[in-house]
Amino acid sequence: MKSLKIYLTAVLGSMVLLSANAQQDITTAELKEHIEFLTSENKVGRYPGGKINRKIVKYIINDFKEAGIPPFSKSYTQKFKAQLRFKEGDAPKGKAKTWNVIGFIEGNDDKLKHEYVVLGAHYDHLGMGGGPSTKSDKIAIHYGADDNASGTSALMEIGEKLKAHQSELKRSIILVAFGAEEQGLLGSKFFVDNPIVPISQIKLMVNMDMIGRLNSENHIYMGGAGTFPGGVELMKELGPPLGLTPLVHAGSVGGSDHVSFFKKNISVLGLHTGGHPQYHTPEDTIEFINFEGQKRVSEYIFQAIMKVASTDYKMEFIYQE
Known part of the structure; x- marks a missing residue:
């Protein structure tokens, strides 16, 4: 009986170790699983509001919980109302x-843990299309x-992966899945106007918007790298070991959720893998995603965050055009 208990303890320990190791890896399988959920027919293009929106929010919250990522306070959600856009001549919506949706990973340095790096991405899309952002006349599911x-x-x-490396963090990490970006950056605007921490203590916002189409030249594009000290050099040097060719702009902040932070004098990085003909059409489907490339881009972003959050890296806002 004693030997059986020892055996079971060893097996359980091995299972826990395997689970912990799995959580440290960014995998193509999990990236694909998430995108399959988000682009499924019954998500109808992830338009803001209603039961479908709530299901997506619940999915993200459950993923944070499974990774051991807690909310910043009692709730993972920050509720707001989004004014929906409409084409000129159409009836107002x-x-x-x-x-x-907000998750929190606390740093360990007594002083620097009160400084924050925000990692964000918007989860909404265009629904059935037909709005002012749609590039196609088709009224059909825009899978996004x-x-x-x-x-x-x-x-x-x-x-x-950041949670698995929490013991190495000095600064704290705030993870935000923004709602209603396609309606005019509304989720990020609401966040910076109703911050969960003092806005001056957010030292960097890293935004991911369209990072699934890495091309054959392995280009990863970004704007805002010059808004913090040494940002351009850092983002260039992290690329080659991962087989990436960063195209780094000091300014060119762009038009996604990081703009809301930049307007509050917060350093930003806005990353993407480039435009394509399927942008804002029903043809932006999972078949075009380069999952191996997306994995490398995700690792690149992870390493950039760790460089800033796990060291005494000097952070200050530098204005760029």
């Missing part, structure tokens, strides 16, 4: 109740695999 199921899946995978 009302407001939709939607949410930002690259825009931005790719960024949302990476947020969950990178968050999981």
Whole structure:
């Protein structure tokens, strides 16, 4: 009986170790699983509001919980109302109740843990299309695999790996899945106007919007790298070991959720793998996703965050055009 107990203890210990090791890896299988969920027919293009929106929020929350990532306070959600966009000449649309989803990984340095790096991605898309952002006249499901199921899946995978490396962190990490980006950056605007921490203590915002289409030249594009000291050099040097060719802009902050932070004098990085003909059309589907490339891009972003959050890296806002 004693030997059986020892055996079972050893087996259980091995299972826990294997689980912990698995959580440290960003995998193509998990990236694909997330994107399959987010782009499934019954998510109908992830339009803000309603039961479908709530199901997506619940999915992200459950993933954070499984990774051991707690909310910042009592709730993972930050509720707000989004004014929905409409084409000129169409009847105005009302407001939709939607949410930002927020996870928190606390740093360990007595002083620096009160400084924060925000990692974000918007989870919403265009629904059935027909709005002012749609690039196609088709009224059909706009799946948004690259825009931005790719960024949302990476947020969950990178968050999981950051949690596994929490003991190395000095600064704290806030993970945010933003709602209603396609309606005018509304989730990120609400977040910076209603911050969960003093806005001056957010030292960097890293945004992922369309990172699933790494091309044959392995280009990863980014703007805002010059908004913090040494950012351009850092983002260039992290690329080659991962087989990536970073195209780094000091400014060119761009038009996604990181803009809301930049307007509050917060250093930002906005990352993407480039535009494509399927952008904002029903053809932005999972078949076009380069999962191996997305994995490498996710690892690149993880390493950049660790460089800033696990060291005494000097952080200050530098304005760029």
